[in-house]
Structure formats: C-alpha cells, structure tokens
Amino acid sequence: MNSSFASRLLAWFDRHGRHELPWQHPRTAYRVWVSEIMLQQTRVETVIPYFTAFVDRFPDLSALADAPIDEVLHFWSGLGYYARARNLHRAARIVIECHRGQLPQDPAALEALPGIGRSTAAAILAQAYDRPMAILDGNVRRVLARHRAVDGWPGQARVASALWSIAESLVPESRAADYTQAMMDLGALVCTRSRPACSRCPVAGDCRARLQGRVAELPAPRPGRAMPTRTRWAALVRSPAGILLERRAPSGIWGGLYSLPEADEREQLVDRITARWAEAREQGAASARIAHAFSHYRLDLRILEFRLPTVPWGIMEGQSTIWYNPASSNAVGLPAPIARFLRDQGTPHDGTNG
DNA sequence: TAGCCGTGGGT
DNA sequence: TACCCAAGGCT
Structure with missing residues (x-):
C-alpha cells in the first residue's frame, strides 16, 4: 500500500523543493503577503527582483501604509496587474486602522482585505502560520486535474469546485507550510504544463492521467477567444x-x-x-x-x-x-x-x- | 458570471 | 507567428 499523498510529496519536497526563495528568509507574515500578491498570475523568476526592491523600500506594513500611492506604483512598474498594488496599499492602511497593525489570522478577516481571495488567504495562513488550509493556484490545479483525471476547463465553476474539494481532502494536519510550498514546487518543477517529468514525480504511482495516458491533454485548455x-x-x-x-x-x-x-x-x-x-x-x-x-x-x-x-x-x-x-x-x-x-x-x- | 486586468516566456 | 498561460481577484 502506498503512503499518503502528502507523505510522498513532503519526502520529495525535503530533497528537491525550493527552500531558498527570498520571502522564505525571514518568513514574516508581511513578506509572505507581499510575495503572494506579486505572485498572482506572475512567475517566480519575474517576481524576485521586484520583491527584493519592494521590501527594501517598504520593509514592514507601516512603511507601506505611510507611503504615497505613486511611489508604491513606481516599485510595481513593469510587473503588471496594477490593481494588485493599489489593493495592497489600501489593505495596509486598513490593517493599520482596523487590526492594530497586525495581519489578521482569521481566514474570513484576511479574505475581506482588498486583493486577498480564497487561495491567497489560504496561502498566507499556511505559509506564515502553518495553518492547514488548502490552496488552488495554477500549479495545484494542474497537479490535481492530472492526478485525479478531472475533465473540463478549471475556469468553469463546476470544475473549480471539484478541484477545491480534492485539494481540501489532501491537506495534512501538520507541515502545512511545507505542503503548500511542495504542491507549488511540484507543479512548477515536475508537473509542468508541457513535457512533465513523470519519471521524477513522487505521486506518479496513482496518477490517473498517467495511468490513462492523458497527461498531455489535462487540464483542458481555456476556450479560444477573439483578439480585437x-x-x-x-x-x-x-x-x-x-x-x-x-x-x-x-x-x-x-x-x-x-x-x-x-x-x-x-x-x-x-x-x-x-x-x-x-x-x-x-x-x-x-x-x-x-x-x-x-x-x-x-x-x-x-x-x-x-x-x-x-x-x-x-x-x-x-x-x-x-x-x-x-x-x-x-x-x-x-x-x-x-x-x-x-x-x-x-x-x-x-x-x-x- | 464572464469579462477585465499586464507582462513575459514557452511552444 | 500566434497562441497559451502563469503562486487570482474584482465587478
């Protein structure tokens, strides 16, 4: 009998995961928050130089809240999705005014802040406080859609809902921070969009897409759209x-x-x-x-x-x-x-x- | 709920 | 070249 999904993943993570990302040292709630916002729809390699410059200029939540929005946007220039920067700045001021300067640890309160949705709130709680919360980013979507052979485009509500259920069923009680990082590392390093390295995958043994020979066709691509x-x-x-x-x-x-x-x-x-x-x-x-x-x-x-x-x-x-x-x-x-x-x-x- | 919101890399 | 899409959220 195989050991659990999480056990195999964590064993792989200890040897092959990413342990030297800038926001992991030191891993404060503020730095995790900033990194999670920057990483929305944005690759790690792109984010790293922006993150370093940003936390150098705004080292803590007060420094960010005190800064003018134009300077925050200046440090975001070239990163894209500028609503993220405006929301981050707004949220920092809300935290100062309504949460005594401390990022809330309650999932609902965290998710109420502008720019923080279900997945980002869970990622912050797992990474910063080791809380066992399921995330569902692009990496996890791809890993789970393959491992459980989930059909349909993950942008569809029905498909997303199924993936969320699977994600929640797999989260271990302990080592939540490592587990969430491991899921993202697996998606980024092994279970990649094209040419995944199944031979190096710790959960390939019971991966349904692989057993069915459907790795290349899952997850289903987004329906095409016109480009005016x-x-x-x-x-x-x-x-x-x-x-x-x-x-x-x-x-x-x-x-x-x-x-x-x-x-x-x-x-x-x-x-x-x-x-x-x-x-x-x-x-x-x-x-x-x-x-x-x-x-x-x-x-x-x-x-x-x-x-x-x-x-x-x-x-x-x-x-x-x-x-x-x-x-x-x-x-x-x-x-x-x-x-x-x-x-x-x-x-x-x-x-x-x- | 589906369209909007940036940029860069991969194929 | 022309597409896809990446640590998503908002309206």
Whole structure:
C-alpha cells in the first residue's frame, strides 16, 4: 500500500523543493503577503527582483501604509496587474486602522482585505502560520486535474469546485507550510504544463492521467477567444522641462499610472493639446507607434508629436500631470511599453526611428 | 458570471 | 507567428 499523498510529496519536497526563495528568509507574515500578491498570475523568476526592491523600500506594513500611492506604483512598474498594488496599499492602511497593525489570522478577516481571495488567504495562513488550509493556484490545479483525471476547463465553476474539494481532502494536519510550498514546487518543477517529468514525480504511482495516458491533454485548455485591435491616439508633448505625462484614471487599463495624454480620435487629441497651449506646434503626421498585446486585445497607439518653445507653467485644473525628464526619474508608475518608449526618446538617434 | 486586468516566456 | 498561460481577484 502506498503512503499518503502528502507523505510522498513532503519526502520529495525535503530533497528537491525550493527552500531558498527570498520571502522564505525571514518568513514574516508581511513578506509572505507581499510575495503572494506579486505572485498572482506572475512567475517566480519575474517576481524576485521586484520583491527584493519592494521590501527594501517598504520593509514592514507601516512603511507601506505611510507611503504615497505613486511611489508604491513606481516599485510595481513593469510587473503588471496594477490593481494588485493599489489593493495592497489600501489593505495596509486598513490593517493599520482596523487590526492594530497586525495581519489578521482569521481566514474570513484576511479574505475581506482588498486583493486577498480564497487561495491567497489560504496561502498566507499556511505559509506564515502553518495553518492547514488548502490552496488552488495554477500549479495545484494542474497537479490535481492530472492526478485525479478531472475533465473540463478549471475556469468553469463546476470544475473549480471539484478541484477545491480534492485539494481540501489532501491537506495534512501538520507541515502545512511545507505542503503548500511542495504542491507549488511540484507543479512548477515536475508537473509542468508541457513535457512533465513523470519519471521524477513522487505521486506518479496513482496518477490517473498517467495511468490513462492523458497527461498531455489535462487540464483542458481555456476556450479560444477573439483578439480585437484597439486604435488610440497619444501626444508626445516636448518642452525644455521634459515630456508631458498624465495620470490615468484610477481603474481600467494601467490605472493610476502616468502615461502619454490619449484620446480615441486624432482630432480630439489635437484639440486637447492646442486648447491648453496655443503655442504648441504639431510636428506632422504620426511619428511613431506603440504596439502592445494585452490578454484580450491589441493596442495600436499612434503618437503625435508637439513642441513647446518654452517651459510652460501652471497645470490645467483637475488634471494631474508631470514633465517627465529621463535624467531625473520620477517616483511614479509607468506602464512597461510607455517606459520603453520614453527610454528610446531619451536616447539620441539619427531620426530614422527603427 | 464572464469579462477585465499586464507582462513575459514557452511552444 | 500566434497562441497559451502563469503562486487570482474584482465587478
């Protein structure tokens, strides 16, 4: 008779698991929390440098709560899903005000904080306090869908519910922190999406997908969707002070970050800029483009260049704007494609533009 | 509940 | 190239 699922997994984890991740040393509740938020839909290798810089600047919950949102977004720039940063910052202030500065250990209270759902709450409690709570992230979904041969796309409520039940039935009473880490390590290192290493898997003996020869087809892929292209117009307004950036709306794409002024139509954009500065001179046809693929659509951003002969002063009422100067980095959030574009603008070139 | 929210790597 | 999707949550 085989030993239990958890026993085999933990024995494997002790020898082959990841024990040197930055948030494991020291493994405080705050650091586990920050890491779990950053790791949502984001790979470990991508997160590590962001996590290190973030906890260096915001070493504890008070430091985060005290910081301005623009600086928090600055340290999140390039990581994506910026609502995570806004929610993390909001939650830190809630914890200071309503929980005496301590992250709640009650699952319901933890899950009530913005940005923390069922899986993240369980992960924090398991990792930080060794509480036996089931998690269900992408790794666990893949491991369980294969081990129990669960059909259907895990995004479907019925399939997700079945996977949650399986996950809860397997959590051991002791070593919960190691167990949850082991599940994620198994999914990331052995039970990978493509070409899983079943020969090195500690639970391959009773893996139904493997016994049925269906490892490659589980879990079922998400149904395909159309990918439209969205065209927008943006202004590259130059003055001796730098390039004009506007704070974007707090929600929606790139919410709360600073970017080039935008409009749906070219005419709207020209009106907006020239109404603000009569001396603004348009430099001609669209000089550049920013093409960017999001999850649900492609963005085709067409850039119109304007030039201001003098440093303008005063800011239009109700607008939050800055003059971006590549030499002095501003502590605000910038979308990754915009940051790349601005870097290219700061680099002197011969004008052929790529 | 299904669409939205970023970016980068793998195939 | 064009897709999939990764330590999910919110509305």
